Amino acid sequence: MSEIRRESILKCYTDINQLNDTDRLLLEEAKKAVDTSYAPYSNFHVGCALQLNNGVIVKGSNQENIAYPSGLCAERVAIFSAGANYPNEAVKIMAITVKSDKFKVIEPIMSCGACLQSMSEYEMRFKKPMRIILQGETGDIYIAEGLKNFMPFMFWTDELKG
Ligand SMILES: [Zn+2]
Numbered sequence: 644m645s646e647i648r649r650e651s652i653l654k655c656y657t658d659i660n661q662l663n664d665t666d667r668l669l670l671e672e673a674k675k676a677v678d679t680s681y682a683p684y685s686n687f688h689v690g691c692a693l694q695l696n697n698g699v700i701v702k703g704s705n706q707e708n709i710a711y712p713s714g715l716c717a718e719r720v721a722i723f724s725a726g727a728n729y730p731n732e733a734v735k736i737m738a739i740t741v742k743s744d745k746f747k748v749i750e751p752i753m754s755c756g757a758c759l760q761s762m763s764e765y766e767m768r769f770k771k772p773m774r775i776i777l778q779g780e781t782g783d784i785y786i787a788e789g790l791k792n793f794m795p796f797m798f799w800t801d802e803l804k805g
Pocket residue numbers: 716717718719754755756757758759
């Protein structure tokens with residue numbers, strides 16, 4: 644028996660002013676996107692701002708539905724919008740932040756598995772890892788270089804080729 648280990652690295656920053664200009668701008672845009680969230684059921688508002696290779700910023704927010712599975716997370720709203728409107732542009736950076744009507748979110752919230760899987764498709768498609776920036780309403784900011792830091796054993800299309 645042997646063990647297979649893969650390392651995840653998240654850089655942690657304690658203040659938005661420690662980020663470079665682009666990362667700070669994206670996080671600020673994600674915070675603006677929180678206000679477009681439609682979350683009357685969870686009262687948990689998520690905002691996402693991504694930057695494409697051509698510099699364009701695309702935003703998304705969670706859109707809930709009374710039939711719960713019909714709603715969609717902010718990350719997928721943003722990345723599918725980018726894919727539909729800018730099909731040939733790689734996603735360079737995604738910033739994701741949250742706000743709850745019920746409590747103060749003081750730690751970064753990780754994206755759900757379905758969003759991570761959807762985001763990974765864009766890394767594979769453009770063969771380019773994306774930088775992911777996470778922050779709660781306040782508190783520490785986590786930055787990861789590539790989705791493998793969140794899904795170290797992620798499913799790659801290479802595995803379909805046999
Ligand atoms: Zn999600």
